[in-house]
Amino acid sequence: MVTKGFGIFNKALDYYWERSKVIDSNIANVNTPEYKRKDVVFSDLLKDKQKSSTIEGYATNERHIKINAQPARQYETSVDKNTRSRIDGNNVDLDLEMIEQSKNSINYNTSVEQMQSMFKRLKSVIGEGRR
Incomplete structure (x- = not known):
């Protein structure tokens, strides 16, 4: 369970890290002609999974029988071709990218804090078990 x-x-954390790299790339290419902004898509893949009628099993032991056990990609990078472009063909909005980077950093840091909290609780349980 733990x-x-x-x-x-x-x-x-992997998702937020990858998203941070993609946003950094968008910011670095804000003045590159014909550059199209990119994003890391996770929620769309989750929605697709929920709509599918297949059942995937979770094996806790390597000898268990696998049920539709296909390694699912958790996220993918997409190119935004729908956003309106500037005259030079670039569609990166620096203000939007900075906001997205801030939100992503907050989410990353929150996940790190939650993981640290889990470690502290686990350490406490182990310490109490020794008494």
């Missing part, structure tokens, strides 16, 4: 929680935070 390791499952760490896995969720680990995936969240």
Whole structure:
């Protein structure tokens, strides 16, 4: 149960880290002609998973029978071609990217704090068990 929680935070941190790199790339290319902003999409993939009727099993032991066990990608990078472009063809809005980077940093830091809290609780449980 505890390791499952760490896995969720680990995936969240991976997502926020990847998103930070993509946003940094957008900011770095704000003046590059014909550059199209990119984003990391996670929620759309989750919605697609919820709509699908297939069932995926979770194996806790390598000898368990796998049910539709296909490694699902958690997120992917998409190119925004729908946003209105400037005259030079670039569609990066620096203000928007800075806001997105701030939100992403807050989410990353919150996930780190939650993971640290889990470690503290686990340490406390282990310490109390020794008494």
